[in-house]
Amino acid sequence: MIIWQKAMDLGEATNLLAETFPKKEIYNLSSQIRRAGDSIALNISEGSILQSDPEFRKFLGYAIRSTAEVVTCLHKAKRRNYFNESTFELHYTNCFDLINMSIAFRNRLNPKK
Template sequence: MSFKFEKILIWQKAMEFGEDINSLSQAFPEKEKFNLSSQICRAVDSIALNISEGSIGQSNPEFRKFVGYSIRSLAEVVTCLHKAKRRNYISESTFKKHYDDSFDLMNMMVAFRKNIK
């Protein structure tokens, strides 16, 4: 037996992405522990959390709304990546990899949301 959300590809991808971003944030300076590191981890965790919450016992319009929250959280992660790059906490190549992963995940989530009837 499994939960409905565990079978959803965007949830699976969001879980993987979340672990990647969490690992990345561990390399940020100690002074960012309660600022940027915390913010990016909360935002990236919210992506999968909102997908799972919206999939359980919600109407389709509610599920679409929760996927929308996930997309907004992803935008927050992207902004944190920009901040990390500007502050020289990550390289251009690291930024690009995670930015591209973010863009792919966003497109998947937008397409998924459009197909919730």
């Protein structure tokens, strides 16, 4: 699935970005953005093995919420001046695109199966 591939890429990019945060964030924002970034692909994967579309829809919802969590972490990091505007825009755009793709995919699944 393309959304899973994009989620995997986002998780890796988020992990690399967190490496640039100050050491004081290792147990706070760095950890949070890493866990949220990894959670996206993990939830898509877990939902995809289920036998019912309603259950898959539920896990896609978790993935969407995790992506929104990454966006919030990006905003917090930007406010703390951990990276420049172009870095923020790159990661924000990737999250925005993944959220929209995930919502569109979830909407195509049959909720009554």
